[in-house]
Amino acid sequence: MKRPTVWIPRRLSDATLERAQADYDCIINWEDGLSSADDLIAMSAKVDAVIPCHSEHFSAEVAAQLDSRLKIIANHSVGVDHCDLPALKARGIAVTNTPDVLSDATAEIAMLLMLGAARRAVEGDALVRSGNWKVWSPSFMVGKQVTGARIGIIGMGRVGRAFAEKARGFGMDIHYYNRSRLDPDLEQGATYHDSIDSVLAVSDFLSLHCPATPETTGLMNADRFALLPDGAVMVNTARGALVDEAALIDALDSGKLAGAGLDCFVTEPGGNPRLSAYQNVFMLPHIGSATVSTRDAMGFRALNNLDAFFAGQTPGDLL
Numbered sequence: 001m002k003r004p005t006v007w008i009p010r011r012l013s014d015a016t017l018e019r020a021q022a023d024y025d026c027i028i029n030w031e032d033g034l035s036s037a038d039d040l041i042a043m044s045a046k047v048d049a050v051i052p053c054h055s056e057h058f059s060a061e062v063a064a065q066l067d068s069r070l071k072i073i074a075n076h077s078v079g080v081d082h083c084d085l086p087a088l089k090a091r092g093i094a095v096t097n098t099p100d101v102l103s104d105a106t107a108e109i110a111m112l113l114m115l116g117a118a119r120r121a122v123e124g125d126a127l128v129r130s131g132n133w134k135v136w137s138p139s140f141m142v143g144k145q146v147t148g149a150r151i152g153i154i155g156m157g158r159v160g161r162a163f164a165e166k167a168r169g170f171g172m173d174i175h176y177y178n179r180s181r182l183d184p185d186l187e188q189g190a191t192y193h194d195s196i197d198s199v200l201a202v203s204d205f206l207s208l209h210c211p212a213t214p215e216t217t218g219l220m221n222a223d224r225f226a227l228l229p230d231g232a233v234m235v236n237t238a239r240g241a242l243v244d245e246a247a248l249i250d251a252l253d254s255g256k257l258a259g260a261g262l263d264c265f266v267t268e269p270g271g272n273p274r275l276s277a278y279q280n281v282f283m284l285p286h287i288g289s290a291t292v293s294t295r296d297a298m299g300f301r302a303l304n305n306l307d308a309f310f311a312g313q314t315p316g317d318l319l
């Protein structure tokens, strides 16, 4: 039987590409550039499957024009806000993602951002690098202590729980909002809030871990920032769409926020140039899952989903 043809539009890990090529006829974008909507549509006539990242946007408009040859979109990401799921389903195209395997790596980056924003890492690093570090004083670069502080987590899925586990190591008092309350074995003593507004009121630190959906777009808006305790620190490793960036900047200007740690932006790649002026904002370029072992695990999980699909089984991560 002819092997399925798979398009890999981004440069996935070597181990992933090796395994993909061993099992499928692959068309690989070795240059790793971004694909336009027209590219996605054109390639769909040449392949049976695609392994995209969150950078390839399968909008409703694209979905409507995909060739009927394309049978499965096996995402190399847990987030699927770049895929219009109802539109793809209507076209009979299977869609999978890669949950679980990136939770720890993403939670690590959330910890890094929280610590960096709270302890003034951007400012301190810049000062030492500039060669202008001339004085030391006990009142110099005093930050906000993480250990023992209250943290609010919005979205207690896999990443939220991995982050909570790490926060427990810092003795943090964990509060969370989730669409449904977790079982006690998963909650592990964290305090459940049945509304976002309620959890914000106790979030001296706040970390966002929910998916971007029409309901969560702009979740952190001016009204919600106002609910935070003064001098809070917000971390976003989920999706830029969750935060109204103009409201975030206002909250930084007013001192409502003492700092922010951001791995995600409304505009990616690129970020928000207005945020560059703020030394109390620690920013990274969407690298939550960027470790060698996690990239391999994501690639293998996407391939497991393809293998199941082409073996006539239901992929483990079918959405």
Ligand code: DGY
Pocket: 053, 054, 076, 077, 078, 079, 080, 102, 288, 289
């Ligand atoms: C994800 O998996 O959703 C990460 O944001 C990387 O794409």
